[in-house]
Amino acid sequence: MIRVEHLHKSFSMPRSWRSRDTRAVVAVDDVSFHARNGQITGLLGPNGAGKTTTLRMVAGLMTPERGEIRVDEVDARREPRRALARLGVLSDARGLYPRLSARENIVYYAVLQGMAREQAHERVDALAQALDMRGLLERRTDGFSQGERMKTALARALVHDPANLILDEPTNGLDVLSTRALRETLLHLCSPQGGAKCIVMSSHVMQEVEKLCDEVVIVSHGRTVAHGTVAQLCERGGEPDFEEAFVKLAFAQELAAQGAAA
């Protein structure tokens, strides 16, 4: 379970390349959501809405200025390492080590998560079975395709069997087959047989969120503007089509401004 309350984060940017004085750019203004176990929660929003920054704060890569993050009731700001042990993170950057084999890449993270080596190797074999990547394990990751990279990175994020999983734009760069395989894996992971994990994913692709997510959180301009199931959001937007409803909810300001101008 992941609970995020009123997160706020701004960056200081230099005004120009010459001057030293900076201006604050608000990346995340006020984002809150509650992701339950056994559900897939989707953060949906346009590019630059603050989805990646929000997930980075949950993953302990950035410190929020305000707000609260709780992972299974562990305060992530106070005990970041305890929270990280309960999290699997598939970040936007999926860098693998090209001179190591897929197995070595995954075992490295297992050991960093505090597992013993033998235990780690057993876990890698089990994951390879589940993710259908046994043929990849002993190969160096140098020439891997996007789909193969994705599988390796996902196995790496799942190696310590975390109760919570964060995925930032997981389908970026994947073809149809890989996307379908990933979708099935995620659905399995949040089912009771797969461990009823709490999964949070960000995306800007409508169809995907519509197909996968039990709960959708719409983020726009660094704020949570709406949340609920796809059906609830369509109802709130007053549109039968999810895309139309999303545009209405996410771009309320712009639509209002356009209306005023017209």
Added chain:
Amino acid sequence: MKGALAVFAKELIDALRDRRTLLTVLLSSVLMGPLVLVLLSGLIASLETRAERRVMVASGLEHAPDLRNYIERQGYTLEEAPADYEALLRASRLGEPVVVVPDDFAAQRDRGDAPRITVVSDSSNRQAEAGTSRVLRVLDGYNRERGALTLALRGVPPALLAGVDVQEVDLASVRSRATQFTSMLPFFVLMAVLYGALHAALDTTTGERERGSLEPLLTNPVAPTALVLGKWGAVAAVAMLIALLSVCSFLPAQMLIQSETLRSMFTFGAREALAFLAVLLPLAAALSALLMAVAIRCKTFKEAQANNTVVILAVSLLPLVALFNQSGDKPWFMWVPALAQYTLMNRVLRAETLSAMDVGVPALVSVLLAVACLAFVAQRLRGAAVR
């Protein structure tokens, strides 16, 4: 601590699997020192044979038979100078200075004048220049003999001519004379260590960032300090390995030395190798940390390489301070990294013993430098991952 060990093991495997880079480093830096040593011995050997050959090149010597007689009595073989000797000397194609005797040598002598003998050389022609002082000494000897003979004919004892008896005593030991030639060897060792650490240091910092693997790495519950310690351990281990190899490469290189003189002067045994390592290993650790600290600030591998050129330049220029400083080693040399190690290694080559203080002060400076750099890297690591 367990995390640091896991990082150390992984980074070390990663660095050792980078065969091509490792091979280039080994070939370029580890073989450089011994190669220079062998070339140097070739040069000295050729100088020695030239000195043994005792040849003098002259033009117009037929006008001065008694000079010819004197030179031959000194055991020199005379060679007639080629007609275009000036051009040949300028082009460094003639390796001996030329003694030019004027046509009217005998006539001038008969008139009671001192005939002028010219020694033609080119100071940019190293080989010819090396022979000049030898030729001048022979001509000086001839002058003195002539004078002594003339005075003896008039009944003056030759001892009157020598107001003082001058004798030259060279205080330099055989080995300290060798350091004239071998003082550049520590420099090559320093460079080998630096280049050995460079690629690993960049790969574990900027490389990791550029590959996009730093961000996922930091989502593991491991303290940044532990990550940095593991990475630094691996980089330092590679640097130390290169240091060990480059120092040990001098042991077999000695066998290849042609010049007997250099071989007797340049002794590099187990004792010297151990002293070199005692001096080098702390520096290898400190330089690894420094390279990482410079690299972590940079966004790309390329930028990090450019920035670390400054470090490389500093390490290669600092030994010049010792070289240009005519008044000998200064106590403050020991407090400057690279300069201290260069000075100490040269002392080892001169067969001087190093005190605990000599080794301790530079080691302390290295430890402080490493700690400061690692603290900086640990502090910047998270910011580097997401920017």
